Every structure is written in structure tokens, then in C-alpha cells.
Amino acid sequence: MTEATRSLPADPPAAAPLTARSAPASRPAGDMEVAFDIQGFSLWYGALQALFDVTIQIPAQQVTAIIGPSGCGKSTFLRALNRMHELTPGTRIAGTLRLFGDDLYSSAIDPTQVRRRVGMVFQKSNPFPTMSIAENVLAGLRLNGVRDRGFLRERLEAALRMAALWDEVKDVLGRPGVSLSGGQQQRLCIARALAVEPETLLMDEPCSALDPIATAKIEELIRDLRTRYTVVIVTHNMQQAARLSDRTAFFYLGKLVEYDETRTIFMKPANPQTEAYVSGRFG
Amino acid sequence: MPAAISVHPSRGQQVWRRFKSRVMAAVMLTCALAVMAPLFLVLYNLVHEGATSLDWHFFTQLPKPTGEVGGGMANAIVGTLVLLAMAAVIGVPFGVMGGVYLAEYGSDRVNDWLRFAADVLNGIPSIVWGMVVWALLVVPLKTFSAYAGGVALGLMMIPLVMRTTEEVLVLVPQGYREAALALGIARWRTIVVIVVRTALKGIITGILVALARVAGETAPLLFTALGNNFWARSLAAPVSALPLQIYAYALSPYDDWHRQAWAGALVLMALILLTNILVRFLSRERRFA
Amino acid sequence: MRRFFDAELETFRSQLIRMGETAIEQVRAAMKALMEASPSLADQIIAADDQIDQLEVMIDDEAIRYMNLRAPIASDLRLVIVGMKASHDLERVGDEATSIAKRAIRLSAEPPLKPYIDLPRMATIALEMLRDALDCFLVDDEAKAIAVCKRDAEVDAINRQLYRELTSFMVEKPETISRAIELMFISKSLERIADHATNIAEEMIYLSKGKDVRHTEELKKAGKLPA
Numbered sequence: 001m002t003e004a005t006r007s008l009p010a011d012p013p014a015a016a017p018l019t020a021r022s023a024p025a026s027r028p029a030g031d032m033e034v035a036f037d038i039q040g041f042s043l044w045y046g047a048l049q050a051l052f053d054v055t056i057q058i059p060a061q062q063v064t065a066i067i068g069p070s071g072c073g074k075s076t077f078l079r080a081l082n083r084m085h086e087l088t089p090g091t092r093i094a095g096t097l098r099l100f101g102d103d104l105y106s107s108a109i110d111p112t113q114v115r116r117r118v119g120m121v122f123q124k125s126n127p128f129p130t131m132s133i134a135e136n137v138l139a140g141l142r143l144n145g146v147r148d149r150g151f152l153r154e155r156l157e158a159a160l161r162m163a164a165l166w167d168e169v170k171d172v173l174g175r176p177g178v179s180l181s182g183g184q185q186q187r188l189c190i191a192r193a194l195a196v197e198p199e200t201l202l203m204d205e206p207c208s209a210l211d212p213i214a215t216a217k218i219e220e221l222i223r224d225l226r227t228r229y230t231v232v233i234v235t236h237n238m239q240q241a242a243r244l245s246d247r248t249a250f251f252y253l254g255k256l257v258e259y260d261e262t263r264t265i266f267m268k269p270a271n272p273q274t275e276a277y278v279s280g281r282f283g
Numbered sequence: 284m285p286a287a288i289s290v291h292p293s294r295g296q297q298v299w300r301r302f303k304s305r306v307m308a309a310v311m312l313t314c315a316l317a318v319m320a321p322l323f324l325v326l327y328n329l330v331h332e333g334a335t336s337l338d339w340h341f342f343t344q345l346p347k348p349t350g351e352v353g354g355g356m357a358n359a360i361v362g363t364l365v366l367l368a369m370a371a372v373i374g375v376p377f378g379v380m381g382g383v384y385l386a387e388y389g390s391d392r393v394n395d396w397l398r399f400a401a402d403v404l405n406g407i408p409s410i411v412w413g414m415v416v417w418a419l420l421v422v423p424l425k426t427f428s429a430y431a432g433g434v435a436l437g438l439m440m441i442p443l444v445m446r447t448t449e450e451v452l453v454l455v456p457q458g459y460r461e462a463a464l465a466l467g468i469a470r471w472r473t474i475v476v477i478v479v480r481t482a483l484k485g486i487i488t489g490i491l492v493a494l495a496r497v498a499g500e501t502a503p504l505l506f507t508a509l510g511n512n513f514w515a516r517s518l519a520a521p522v523s524a525l526p527l528q529i530y531a532y533a534l535s536p537y538d539d540w541h542r543q544a545w546a547g548a549l550v551l552m553a554l555i556l557l558t559n560i561l562v563r564f565l566s567r568e569r570r571f572a
Numbered sequence: 573m574r575r576f577f578d579a580e581l582e583t584f585r586s587q588l589i590r591m592g593e594t595a596i597e598q599v600r601a602a603m604k605a606l607m608e609a610s611p612s613l614a615d616q617i618i619a620a621d622d623q624i625d626q627l628e629v630m631i632d633d634e635a636i637r638y639m640n641l642r643a644p645i646a647s648d649l650r651l652v653i654v655g656m657k658a659s660h661d662l663e664r665v666g667d668e669a670t671s672i673a674k675r676a677i678r679l680s681a682e683p684p685l686k687p688y689i690d691l692p693r694m695a696t697i698a699l700e701m702l703r704d705a706l707d708c709f710l711v712d713d714e715a716k717a718i719a720v721c722k723r724d725a726e727v728d729a730i731n732r733q734l735y736r737e738l739t740s741f742m743v744e745k746p747e748t749i750s751r752a753i754e755l756m757f758i759s760k761s762l763e764r765i766a767d768h769a770t771n772i773a774e775e776m777i778y779l780s781k782g783k784d785v786r787h788t789e790e791l792k793k794a795g796k797l798p799a
Contacts, residue, residue, distance in 0.1 A: 084465060089390070116467030126458035130480045140466035143476055189462065196466055239643065266645050268782035278645050281573050 033100075035060040035200055035230040036081060041095035043080055045088060050076045052254045053095070058247075060100075063222060063231045065245035065262065067238070069282055073254040074234045078202050081232065082118035083111040100199065116144075119198035123205040125185035127177030127192070134173040136188055140196040155195050163191035164221050183214025190221065200230040207240065219244055238278055242266050250274045329552055333545030341546055346512045346528070352539045356547050358514050359528040362429070363498060363554075366508065366524055369433025370497055374440025375490055379479075381441065382448025382486075387474050398449075401442035412439050413503035421507060429515060429522035432508030436497040443496065447489025451482040488562050495558040499551060501526035525551045577642050581651060584634055585709070588655050591627040592706040595662045596699060598624065598669035599765060603695045605673050606758065607688060609680035617673040624666035631659040647779075654779040658709075661768040661775075665702070668761040668768075675754045685741065685751045694730045694762040697723060701769035708776035720773035721785075727766035734759045 036058035043051040051073050058064045066074040079085045080093065083104065097104050104114050127136045135142075137159050138152050146152060156173075160166040165187045169180070177188055186206060193201060203222070207215040222244055225231055235241050241248055242262060249259040250271070258265065258274040269275045276282050292300065340355045347354030381401075385394050416435040421427055455478050463473040479486065504510070509521035510531060525547050532544035598617055605614040635656045638644060644652055701720045708717045738752045738759075774786050 082465065084461065087461065087464065112464075112467050112469055114467075115465055120461075120465035122458060122462065122465075124458055126456070126462045128459060128462070128477055128481070130483075139463070140468065143463075143466075143468045143472050192462075192466065238645065242645075267649075269646060275646050276573075279648055280645075281575055281578075 033060040034058070035100060036232075037096075037098040037101075039096045041080070041093065041097055043076060043085065043093045044091065046090040050254050051080070054256045056249060056256055056259055058230065058232060060230045061226060061228070062246040063226050063233060063244050065241035065248045066232065066234045066251060067236070067241050067248060067277070068251035068257075069277065070236075071253075072251040074251045075204055076254075077251065078204055078232060078234050079120075081200075081202055082115050082120055084115075084120065086111060116140075116196055117198055118200050118202060119193035119196065120202045121186070121189050121193050121204070121206050124209055125182065125189045127180070127185050127188050129176070129178050131177055132174045133169050133177050133180070133188060136177040137191045137195050139192060144196075159191040159195035162194050162221075162225070163187045164217060164224075165191055181214075183210050183217060186210060186214070186218060187221065190218070194225075194229075198229070200232065201225065203231065203233040205234055205236065208236070215240075238266075238280075250277060252277070326552070329545060329549040332542070333547075333549035336542045336546035337549065341543070341550075345514065346543075350537070354543075356523075356525065356528055356543065356550070358511065359523040359525045359547065360550065362508070362511070362515065362523040362527075363525045363551075365429060365518075365522065366432045366436055366504070367494055367498055369429065369518075370436035370440050371490070371494060373434060373437025374444055374493060374497075378441045378444025378490070378493070379448050379486060381445035382452060383474060383479065385445065385449040386452035387478065398446070401445050404442040405446070408502070409439065409500045410502035410505070413506040416503065417506035424519070426519060427507060427509035427521040429508055429518040429520070431506075432504050432522060432524065435503035435507045436500060439497050439500065439503065440493045443493040444490055447492065448482075448486050451485030451489065452478060454485070455481050484565055488566055491558050491562045491565075495555045495562075498554060498558075499526060501530055505530075525554075577638075580634075580638065580642070581648065584631070584638070584651070584655055587627060587631055587634070588658060589706065589709065591624060591631065591659055591662050592702070592709070594620075594624055594627070595665040595669070596702050596706070598666050599672075599695065599699055599702070602669040602672040602676065603692060606676040606679065607692065609676070609684070611677045611680050614673040614677045614680075618670050621666050621670040624663055628659045628663040632656055647782075650779050650782060654775045658772050658775050661771045665765050665768050668765050672758050672761050675758050679751060679754050682751060685748055685755065690730055690734050690737075691755070691758060691762065694727055694734075694759065694766075697727050697730075698762050698766040698769060701727075701766055702772070705769050705772040705776060708773065708780070712780040714777055714781060717773040717777045718785075721770050724766050724770045727763055731759050731763040 034057045036056070038054060038056050038058075041051060041054045042049060054077065066078060068074045076085060080097065081104075085091050093105060099114075099117060102109070104118075127133075128139060131139060134156055137156050141152060141155060157166060157170075160169065165184060168184065169175075169188075177185070180188060186209075190201075190206075206222075207218055210218070219240065222231060222233065226246075233241075233244065235244075245262045247260065248262045248265040250257045250265065250269075250273075252273060258269060258271045260270070264270075265274060266278055269278065340353065341357075342355060342360065343357050344353070344355035345358055346356065381397075385397055389397070412435050416431050416438065420431040420434060424431075459477050459481060460473055463477045464470065468477075504524050504527050508524055508527065510527035511521045511523040515522040529544045529547040529551070532540040532547070535541070598620060601613060601617050604610070605617060635652045638652050639649075642648075701723055704716050704720045707713070708720075735756060738756050742749045742752045771786075774784075777783055777785050
């Protein structure tokens with residue numbers, strides 16, 4: 001896999017994307033393939049255990065929401081999916097975490113490779129301040145060695161269209177990325193994440209810093225994305241989880257308490273803790 | 284009936300408080316002016332004494348032999364610039380990369396020791412630097428040289444640049460690093476293209492400040508560059524520099540040389556002032572169209 | 573953690589309970605008016621129906637307000653929805669009781685057709701069913717609720733039997749037709765009251781378990797007793 005991506009920059013635009021698998025669009029819609037298969041996964045920050053024996057299968061091409069009170073481990077769990085927790089020194093894990101069958105934590109895999117397959121969008125939008133809109137979107141590609149300008153131009157437009165931003169910025173691609181409004185910046189970050197064509201997209205409370213209209217636009221975007229991508233979204237907004245997701249996982253104190261179809265979690269949760277949380281009676 | 288405690292000041296109290304407030308303001312204004320006074324004193328004296336000596340000759344001619352009137356400090360000005368260039372060659376790469384290491388890599392313990400070392404180095408008297416480089420470069424090579432001078436100044440720059448670089452890099456929000464890494468960009472690339480580039484203005488500012496600081500150092504050059512009344516034969520030979528020339532002239536018994544020393548000091552001061560203005564210009568807030 | 577809206581839900585519940593109690597009382601009083609041939613009591617019942625109607629409006633209003641402003645989820649939402657539905661059933665019970673009272677007034681003008689045995693029996697069962705269904709609201713008891721649904725068959729059986737009896741009366745003695753018809757209507761009202769009690773019981777099961785047991789096979793079979 002490493003070899004294939006190193007030879008990539010010289011290839012013409014028709015080359016396969018940076019991922020190891022075929023493009024997401026080629027998979028038939030509606031099959032219940034498992035994207036993330038996680039077994040007995042635990043995580044420690046030094047001596048402090050943050051995740052306890054989490055076992056969960058996240059299906060492909062669906063939106064899975066992760067909910068839970070502050071400090072329950074939902075962000076930790078999300079970051080473990082693309083090994084971002086390793087930025088904090090002193091973390092260690094146990095258990096297995098597979099993406100479409102590949103063990104993401106095996107010693108043969110470089111975390112950088114993992115992150116090309118598993119994209120991430122953060123709570124606070126963070127377009128690179130020294131780059132223009134176009135440069136931001138293409139940052140992931142160019143900084144990984146892709147040079148072909150035609151290919152880059154195509155990807156730029158495709159990513160911005162997918163992020164529902166193309167029409168708004170197509171004439172001002174040279175403007176600095178930070179000159180956009182908050183909601184546009186977040187969509188720019190989504191476009192940037194999509195440009196490298198990951199297989200899955202992780203979103204950590206992507207709308208919590210945005211006004212309702214910007215939030216609505218991004219929610220529509222997420223609903224559209226699920227036809228091609230597996231989306232895992234952490235949110236503390238119950239209604240948003242109910243609107244967007246197909247399945248919902250409720251975490252509490254580092255444990256996975258309940259994981260089911262969203263309609264079940266919100267209509268008839270099996271666990272009283274889940275019911276207390278979704279009804280707003282937690283604490 | 285107990286006396287009522289009121290939180291509202293009486294009229295008399297209000298007047299007294301206002302008076303106290305004004306007195307303190309006046310005292311602090313005086314102190315602020317007292318702080319700025321030396322700067323104005325220096326500038327005034329330099330301009331007063333040295334401005335008249337600044338002419339075309341000063342910038343183009345070499346010092347005249349002892350006793351003769353006239354001549355200039357062309358070699359000293361060039362020498363200062365050369366020494367600064369060499370100092371930059373040493374100070375910038377090591378300093379910036381050291382700063383990058385402190386900000387992005389390393390463990391907390393190791394970094395604490397590194398910072399401590401840098402702070403100690405920053406406090407070392409400049410004459411000690413001169414002696415050290417004298418022992419390391421001048422004695423073995425049996426010659427004073429521009430190289431030695433540049434090295435001395437460069438070594439002084441390193442801890443300074445390292446600390447300022449680190450400070451600026453730490454200010455770059457973690458969000459940018461995370462965003463870049465989440466795109467699958469390798470760590471070193473993230474640091475170079477995203478972090479350093481974002482902090483670039485701050486880093487350049489730090490470098491310029493360090494350069495301005497070492498530009499005026501005399502002591503380290505005494506044992507390394509030594510000084511030269513002529514154009515240096517090569518970089519491996521003694522070279523002149525403004526501080527050295529000023530020092531030599533100031534101690535001399537000749538009025539003409541005193542005059543020129545003032546002028547030299549004025550030129551040095553102008554160099555530092557210009558650097559600071561440039562730094563301010565670069566750090567200004569930029570507004571988007 | 574108790575939240576401010578929990579008090580609102582408590583109020584909502586107690587309104588529903590009050591409505592239930594009132595409805596039960598109306599039915600009981602209507603039967604008493606019939607048995608004692610007391611038009612004055614019947615008049616009181618007819619006047620009191622207003623209370624029940626008002627309660628239905630209040631409960632519906634409160635339910636809609638709560639859904640709009642509090643966005644209830646899971647069991648809270650079920651409570652609100654069940655409240656709306658049950659209040660409708662109870663309002664219909666109140667109307668049936670009023671109808672019984674009106675017919676009691678008409679019947680009191682003439683001597684009773686026969687000693688009333690079956691009607692009080694139906695009423696007793698229907699009232700017990702209502703009582704049990706409402707008890708399930710206070711204390712979750714799925715078994716009790718299912719028992720209520722199954723008892724509906726008993727009431728239906730008595731109703732059918734009474735029809736046959738009254739029909740033969742009317743055939744034999746045509747002068748009894750007007751009274752017999754009134755009695756048939758009263759029987760029908762009581763049968764409807766039992767149906768409403770069944771509905772309420774089904775709603776209580778939904779409230780406690782989130783399970784919709786209406787029109788399911790098990791209960792349909794239970795309703796089909798041999799004639």
C-alpha cells in the first residue's frame with residue numbers, strides 16, 4: 001500500500017485515488033457492509049483509562065451518531081478511529097479496530113496512511129490561514145505529492161461541489177480561506193477532507209459553533225454524503241442526532257452503553273440511562 | 284443606634300479619591316517619561332554630535348592614517364553587514380530548528396532543560412562569548428578573522444532565535460496541526476508547510492530582533508574580528524566593524540576621530556532603528572480587501 | 573435528575589386521572605339514575621358532562637403545548653400522546669354516560685319493563701374495566717391491562733344476550749317497544765363504554781412498554797368467544 005501511494009504523483013488523472021480500496025461510489029447502495037469493526041477496544045491516557053472494552057460495528061454508507069454527556073469518551077473514541085489520539089503522548093490502546101477488514105493499529109500501517117482513509121472534520125473550522133480557498137481544498141493532495149494540475153482542478157471542483165460550496169466560491173478561489181463566513185469555512189474544511197477521497201468521514205460536533213442556517217446547510221450536506229461515505233458524527237444535540245443518523249451509540253463514562261437504530265434509541269431505548277440522557281434528565 | 288455602613292462614598296470621600304487618582308496618574312506619567320528620557324537623550328546626542336560628520340566620504344572612504352583628518356568608515360559598515368550575514372547563517376538555521384524542536388518535538392523534561400540552557404546562554408556576558416570563540420577559532424587557526432567574529436555573533440543569536448521561534452510556534456493554534464495531520468500529511472511536512480508558514484512573520488521578527496541585538500555587540504568582536512583599518516584581505520583575516528571602530532576612535536586623543544565615532548554610533552543606531560521599524564511593519568495587522 | 577418540565581408532566585398526569593375519575597363517577601351515577609328512576613340525578617349528570625368536555629380540551633391543549641415547547645422523547649412523548657388519546661376515549665365515555673342519563677329520564681316516566689339485572693351487571697364489569705385501565709396508569713401492570721382487553725368479550729356477550737331478550741319482548745308485547753328500544757340503546761352505550769375501557773388499556777400498554785397491541789391477533793382471538 002505504501003508503495004502504491006508513493007508512485008502516485010507521477011500518474012495521470014485517471015489513476016486510482018490515494019486509498020487502498022476502489023472509489024466509494026462503486027459499492028452498491030444499501031448493502032449492510034461493516035465499515036468499522038471494533039472489538040474489545042480500550043484506551044488509556046497514561047494511567048487514566050478513557051475507553052473500556054468497546055465493541056461496536058459501524059455500518060458502511062450510513063451515518064452513525066455518537067452521543068453522551070461531557071467526558072463520556074465520545075470524542076476520544078472518534079479520534080481513536082483515525083489514530084488522532086496518538087498526538088497526545090502517553091496514550092496506549094488494547095483490542096482491535098478494523099476498517100473494512102484492515103487492522104488500523106497493526107505495526108505494518110503508518111498512521112498517516114490511516115488518516116488518508118479516514119478523514120476528519122473538527123468542531124472549530126480551521127482553514128489554513130496562509131492559504132487561499134483553492135489551496136486549502138487541495139492541501140491534502142498537494143502536500144502528499146500530487147502535482148498534475150488538471151487532476152487537481154477536477155478534484156477541487158468535485159470537492160467543493162460535494163461540500164455545496166462551489167457556487168458560492170467559484171469566482172473567488174484565490175481569496176484567503178479565512179475570509180469566508182463561519183458556515184462557509186466549515187464547508188471548506190469538509191471539502192478539504194473530501195478532496196483526498198477518504199472512505200469514511202469523522203465529524204466532531206461540526207455544527208456546534210454555527211448558527212442555525214449554517215447548521216441546516218451542513219446537515220443537508222451530511223445527508224447527501226452518506227450515499228458515498230461512511231459518516232461517524234459526534235454530537236451533543238439530540239435533535240441533530242435524531243435528524244441525521246441511521247444508528248446511534250450512547251457512551252457514558254468511557255463505556256458503550258447502548259447502540260442501536262436511531263429510532264429505537266429515541267423512541268424506546270432499552271437502557272434506562274440512555275432514556276434519561278435523551279430525555280434531558282441526565283446529571 | 285449603630286453607625287450605618289454605607290458602600291456609597293460621601294462627597295468628601297469622592298473628592299479625596301479623585302485627587303489621589305490624579306496624583307497617581309501624574310506620578311506614573313512622570314515615570315513613563317523618565318523611562319523614555321534616556322532614549323531621547325541618546326538620539327539627541329548622537330544627532331547633535333554625529334550628524335555633521337555624516338557625508339559621502341564617511342560612507343565611502345577608509346579610515347585615514349593616524350593623525351590625518353578626514354576619511355570614513357566604509358570598511359566598518361561593510362564589515363558589520365558581513366558579520367551580521369555570517370551570524371545569520373549560523374544563528375537562523377540552528378535557532379529556528381531548535382525552536383521547532385522545542386515547540387513540536389521532544390519530551391517535557393528534555394525541553395525544560397533545553398529552555399533552561401537557552402535562557403542561561405542568553406544571559407552570558409558577550410565578552411565571555413568572545414573569549415570562548417577566541418579559544419576555539421582564533422588560537423588554533425592563529426589568526427583573527429571575520430569567520431570568528433561571525434561565529435561569535437551567530438552563537439549569541441542561536442538561543443535568542445530559538446526562544447522567540449518557540450514562542451511564536453506555540454501560539455499557532457493546535458487546530459491547524461490537527462487538521463493537517465487528519466488529512467494524512469506527514470508530521471514534518473505539517474510542521475514546515477503549515478505551522479512554520481503560519482508563524483513565519485513572527486519567526487522573521489524574532490530573527491530581526493536578534494540581529495539588531497548582536498549588531499551592536501562590541502566585546503565578542505574584540506577577540507575575534509579584532510578590527511581593521513583597511514579592507515579585509517579575506518574573511519579569514521581580521522575585519523572591521525562599526526562597534527570596534529567606534530571603540531577605537533572614542534579612546535583616541537583625536538577630535539576628528541571623536542567626531543567620526545559619534546557619526547559611527549549614529550549610523551549603528553540608525554541601523555538598529557530601521558530594523559525595529561521593519562519589524563513593526565511586518566507585524567502590523569493586515570486587513571482583507 | 574428532576575427537571576422543571578417534570579412538574580408539568582405531573583400536572584398532566586393528574587389531569588388525566590381526574591378526568592378518569594369523573595368519567596367513572598358519571599357512569600356510576602347514570603346507572604344509579606336509571607335504577608332509581610331519578611330524573612333529578614339524571615339532570616345533574618347531563619350538566620356535569622361539561623366538566624369532562626372541558627378537561628378534554630385542556631388536556632389536548634397542554635399536550636400540544638408540551639410537544640411544541642419541550643420536544644419530548646421516548647416515554648415522555650408516549651405519555652403525551654397517550655394522554656391525548658385517552659382523554660378522547662374518556663370524553664366519549666362521558667358522552668355515553670350522558671346518553672344513559674337521558675334515556676333514564678325517559679324511562680322514569682313509565683314503569684320499568686322488567687327488573688334490571690343484566691344492565692347493572694354490564695355496568696359493573698364496564699366500571700371495573702375502566703377502574704383497572706386507569707389503575708394501570710398509576711402503576712404499570714401489563715397483565716392487568718391485557719385482562720381488561722379480554723374482559724371486553726364478557727360485556728359483548730351480555731349485550732348480545734340482552735338484545736335477544738329484548739327483541740323477543742318486543743315481538744311478544746308490542747306496547748313495550750319504546751321502553752325496550754331505550755334499554756337496547758343503554759346496553760349499547762355500556763358496551764361502547766367497555767370498548768373505550770379496552771382502548772384505554774391498550775394505550776396504557778403502549779405507554780409503559782412502547783408496544784402497540786391494538787388489533788393484534790392475540791386480542792382479536794380473545795374477543796371471539798362462542799356466542
